[in-house]
Amino acid sequence: MNDSRPLSIPVILGTPRQGRLSEHVARVMVEQLRKRDGVQVRLIDVRALRLPSTDAGEAIKDPDFSETVMHADGLIIVAPEYNHGYPGILKHVLDSNLKEYIHKPVGLCGVSAGGFGGTRAVESLLPVMRELGLVTIFWDVNVSAAGKAFDSNGQLLDAALPRRADKMIDELLWMARVLRYGREHIPAE
Amino acid sequence: MATTTRMRCPKCGAEMNHHANKVDYSAGAADPPAVDPDFHGVLQEVHQCPNCGNIEMRRAPEGA
Numbered sequence: 154m155n156d157s158r159p160l161s162i163p164v165i166l167g168t169p170r171q172g173r174l175s176e177h178v179a180r181v182m183v184e185q186l187r188k189r190d191g192v193q194v195r196l197i198d199v200r201a202l203r204l205p206s207t208d209a210g211e212a213i214k215d216p217d218f219s220e221t222v223m224h225a226d227g228l229i230i231v232a233p234e235y236n237h238g239y240p241g242i243l244k245h246v247l248d249s250n251l252k253e254y255i256h257k258p259v260g261l262c263g264v265s266a267g268g269f270g271g272t273r274a275v276e277s278l279l280p281v282m283r284e285l286g287l288v289t290i291f292w293d294v295n296v297s298a299a300g301k302a303f304d305s306n307g308q309l310l311d312a313a314l315p316r317r318a319d320k321m322i323d324e325l326l327w328m329a330r331v332l333r334y335g336r337e338h339i340p341a342e
Numbered sequence: 343m344a345t346t347t348r349m350r351c352p353k354c355g356a357e358m359n360h361h362a363n364k365v366d367y368s369a370g371a372a373d374p375p376a377v378d379p380d381f382h383g384v385l386q387e388v389h390q391c392p393n394c395g396n397i398e399m400r401r402a403p404e405g406a
Contacts, residue, residue, distance in 0.1 A: 210368050211368065223395065223396070223397050224395045251364070251366065251368075251399070252364075252386075252388055252397050252398070252399040253397060255361075255362050255364060255388045255397075256361055256362055256388075256390075286362065286364055286388075335361060336359065336361045336390040337359050337361075337390055337391075337392035338359060338392065339359070339361060340359060340360055340361065341360050341361055341362055341363060341387075
């Protein structure tokens with residue numbers, strides 16, 4: 154499996170809410186990915202997609218988003234926890250693709266204002282990831298007390314976050330290489 | 343898992359790899375006869391092109 158092509162790993166920022174702290178977390182994930190050789194990164198902001206709410210699913214595909222996911226080798230989803238769940242718009246966006254996800258790894262990053270680091274958002278995303286055909290990895294990133302992890306200008310205060318992000322990224326990139334090889338070369342039977 | 347002929351990539355012409363089958367529940371709404379009664383959705387083959395990265399789904403043959 155000698156493949157020198159870069160890996161494409163988009164980061165999906167899963168909330169449109171004004172004042173979102175998840176934006177800072179997503180930026181950290183992007184920065185950590187950009188430190189890796191052979192990795193192409195793009196931030197996908199659900200706020201910018203502007204999918205209609207008069208329909209759902211693949212009928213409302215955003216061509217650019219779908220093309221980005223099609224050529225992705227893995228995904229990172231940054232999701233805040235709102236009322237013990239992940240944002241509804243994130244589900245709306247994720248549901249607009251299907252074939253683009255299958256046999257690709259996904260790393261989940263939960264964010265919360267409280268002390269549980271978005272774990273309930275991450276846990277509730279797991280069955281959705283599975284049904285979409287994504288492959289979840291065993292490293293998550295959890296950001297608790299997000300208001301204290303960054304200053305008012307969005308500067309990182311939690312010095313441990315990049316190291317925790319790196320652990321997830323290590324695993325995600327390994328899975329991305331393996332699954333790309335599998336998608337391209339190993340038949341279903 | 344039965345399969346038909348190898349799929350040619352409609353974008354670049356390379357031979358694609360059929361790497362997964364997936365039940366597509368939403369596809370049944372547009373094409374009710376395609377719904378597999380055993381799976382309650384449309385059984386789709388997922389193919390990836392090793393040359394250009396294109397991904398295609400097509401309906402699996404009956405009995406797949």
